[in-house]
Amino acid sequence: xxxxxxxxxxxxxxxxxxxxxxxxxxxxxxxxxxxxxxxxxxxxxxxxxxxxxxxxxxxxxxxxxxxxxxxxxxxxxxxxxxxxxxxxxxxxxxxxxxxxxxxxxxxxxxxxxxxxxxxxxxxxxxxxxxxxxxxxxxxxxxxxxxxxxxxxxxxxxxxxxxxxxxxxxxxxxxxxxxxxxxxxxxxxxxxxxxxxxxx
Numbered sequence: 001x002x003x004x005x006x007x008x009x010x011x012x013x014x015x016x017x018x019x020x021x022x023x024x025x026x027x028x029x030x031x032x033x034x035x036x037x038x039x040x041x042x043x044x045x046x047x048x049x050x051x052x053x054x055x056x057x058x059x060x061x062x063x064x065x066x067x068x069x070x071x072x073x074x075x076x077x078x079x080x081x082x083x084x085x086x087x088x089x090x091x092x093x094x095x096x097x098x099x100x101x102x103x104x105x106x107x108x109x110x111x112x113x114x115x116x117x118x119x120x121x122x123x124x125x126x127x128x129x130x131x132x133x134x135x136x137x138x139x140x141x142x143x144x145x146x147x148x149x150x151x152x153x154x155x156x157x158x159x160x161x162x163x164x165x166x167x168x169x170x171x172x173x174x175x176x177x178x179x180x181x182x183x184x185x186x187x188x189x190x191x192x193x194x195x196x197x198x199x
Contacts, residue, residue, distance in 0.1 A: 002036050013170045014040035014075065014107070014133060022063040022074070030070040039169075040133060041072050042107050046079035049091045057098050064103030075107035075133055083116025090118070101130050109174075110154050111137035115144060121158050128166040134159065135174050138189075146177050148185050150192035160198050 005012060015038045017029040022043055033041050043063065045056045060076055067074035082092035089097075096106070108131050110120040124131055136159055138152035139145070149156050163171050173193075178185035193199045 005036070012036040012038040013172055014038050014042055016042045016077070019043050019045065019059055019063060023059065023066055025066050025069060030067075030072070033072055034070075039072055040075050040105075040107070041067050042075045042077045042133070044077040044079055046081045049081040049084055053086065053091055053094070057095050060095060060104055061099050064099060068103050073105055073132065074103065075105045077107040077135070078109055078116075079112045080116035083113070083118055090116075096127065096130070106131045107133040107135060107172075109135035109137060110159055111135070111139050111146065111176075114139050114154060121155060121162050124159075124162060125166060131166055132169040134163055134168050134171050136171050137174055137176070146175050148175065148178075148192065149173065149189040150196065151188070156192075157196060157198065 002012075012033075015029060015033040015036065017027070021027040021029040022041055029041065045060075048056050060074075064074045076095065078092050082095070083090050085091070086094060096104070106127055108120075108124050108127070110124075112135075113120040113123050124134065136149065136156065138147050138149050138154045138156065140147040140151070141153040160171065162168075173186075173189055175182070175185050175189065190199070
């Protein structure tokens, strides 16, 4: 895969894996990331935003330590469950409050922030310096489903400007599901980005 990416002139934005893999210094995930030249490893725990959350936060701190020792940066990837509140605070905010910003950074997802009930741009902005990766997705305003970039209600141009403002290293286009085909959706999104002068 590393050779294939090199042949295409592409770089690896990061590697996603499980908490079990990322807490193990001997995990092949770290060898994989190193081989691909990935600076970031990520995970998310959307199914454990409940009474287990305190334990999850402790695990994420361990992942941050291990990743740092392996020469990569850990970024936590959010979904919408992290926007439930404990004591008036979003679960995701509590995670970031209780972990070291140098060791637990963020891969924030515009779609899932919106789905969780927050406004993506101000939410991401408050973590300036802690968000090296932004997952860029658009949302259909009619039914809150996934849609192509520029076809929904997320301020795509605003996110691009924000990425530069906060020092994000990667804007990662992602669309979980589509109404036609994956390649058709990707083509429409790329065309929008080009037409808008964003790429």
